[in-house]
Amino acid sequence: MSREKLLEVKNLKTHxxxxxxxxxxxxxxxFHVDKGEILGIVGESGCGKSVTSQSILRLFDEKYLVKYEGExxxxxxxxxLKLSKSEMRHARGNEISMIFQDPLxxxxxxxxxxxxxxxxxxLHEKxxxxxxxxxxxxxxxxxxxxxxxxxxxxxxxxLSGGMRQRVMIAMSLACKPRLLIADEPTTALDVTIQSQILDLIEDINKRFDMGVIFITHDLGVVAGLCDRVVVMYLGQIVEExxxxxxxxxxxxxxxxxxxKSIPHMDGDRxxxxxxxxxxxxxxxxxxxxxxxxxxxxxxxELCQSKMPDLRVVGEGQKVRCWHAEKIAEQEEAPVYVTS
Structure with a gap:
């Protein structure tokens, strides 16, 4: 069953x-986010995950610092990207909210x-x-x-770190937004509190049927939380x-x-x-x-000299690699069981 498309990012460039x-x-x-869907955006630090989310909300200084392209x-x-400053201020918090990495x-x-x-x-509800x-x-x-x-x-x-993060979530949900962007909301928390925050985000997603963009470097978290995943590297999507x-x-x-970098409980220590x-x-x-x-x-030599396009390789799957099919045949897929 197809869902209602809530957000669609088209050819976004942030200079x-x-x-x-x-x-x-x-x-x-x-990429796109559907109503009621949790989309994960993953990659190492410096891959453009947070800048992408902040560009959606136009949080950078457009007069001197940044220029956006696309839709x-x-x-x-x-x-x-075409809204006036006052219209964008109305959208932030009211229609789209964001949970930042460091609540303090x-x-x-x-x-x-x-x-x-x-x-x-x-401010928003008067x-x-x-x-x-x-x-x-x-x-x-x-x-x-x-x-x-x-x-x-x-x-x-x-408040403790976990409590502060809950406050940030409460603040982001205050106006009942249609889309929630969570930018590594569990980075500085211990695993117990991290699990509670993830359960809370999942519960909120189901309760309000809102779209969620969940940004993280932790594929283990993505496995148990997200519906679809976008993998970024150096400012580009390399797989979806x-x-x-x-x-x-x-x-x-x-x-x-x-x-392969994810540690396994039953692995050889x-x-x-x-x-x-x-x-x-x-x-x-x-x-x-x-x-x-x-x-x-x-x-x-081809990889070194020419940029591959992001192309469809299966139902709902895209990849930016010249030799993806050949590599898949040569290498056995990593085994990872999602919960």
Whole structure:
């Protein structure tokens, strides 16, 4: 059954002006998110995951720092890149919300958490301060914070890391947005709290039937949470697939390397973990051909000289690799069981 397409990103490019000239952090990226779907975006640090999400919300200084190209279509025909500043401010928080990586630096240290949640409600829904605080308490209750009537008067430093992340989720849900962007929301949390936050996001996704973009470097998290996955490398999408295809039949060497790097509970502890050799190149020194060629054991002269297109290789699966089919035949797919 086909779902309603909530967000469609078409050929998005994000150019930054730097001291050394213009660099392109997001290069011709296209994907979509359906209503009620959780889309995972994965890759190493520096691959463009966060910049892509922040570009959707146009969070960078467009006067001096950044230039966007392409289309970001929301609810079918609203191009977010063409909205005025006031229209975009209305969309942020009201229609599309974002959970950032570090809640402590994202929350204002001199304002209570209740006021910070209520502020968005007063701004977007034009309700009284008293009504906004009542809704703020309900949002804290929804995210599982105990004694929300008391916690609403606390300051960020009085809360644990997990509690602060729940506050960020409550704030992002206050206006009941259609799309939630979660940018590595569990990075600084221990595994127990991480599991609780992931369960909360999954519950919210089902309860409100909202679209979710979940950004992470952890494929283990993606396996248990997401419906589809986009794998990014150096500002480009190198593979896109539904969750089962990605783990059962990964086509791109980079995706295979990421999956092999996942530790297994039943693995041999004496055996060293798989490591992808090399590092992500600088945006100021982007390779001419395939951007992964310098780190790929299968790269040949074609890979070094010509960029492959992102092409369809199966139902719902795309890959950016010249030799994907040949590599798939040579290598047995990594075994990883999703929960």
């Amino acid at each position: 930054f002006n730097t001291e050394n000239g213009r660099v392109t952090a997001v290069d011709d990226v296209s 970001v279509l929301f609810k079918g025909d609203i191009d977010l 630096s994202s929350l204002n240290p001199v304002l209570t958490i209740g006021f910070q949640i209520a502020e968005a409600l007063m 309700i009284t301060k008293e009504a906004a605080f009542e809704q703020a308490i309900e949002m804290l209750k929804l995210t599982g914070i105990p004694s929300p009537e008391k916690r609403v008067h606390d300051y960020p430093h009085q 697939a539904d969750i089962l295809n990605l783990f059962e039949n990964p086509m791109h060497p980079y995706t295979k390397g990421l999956i 004496k055996e060293e973990l798989h490591v992808i050799s090399g590092t992500v190149p600088s945006l100021e020194n982007v390779p001419v051909g395939c951007r992964f060629a310098e780190r790929c054991q299968f790269a040949d």
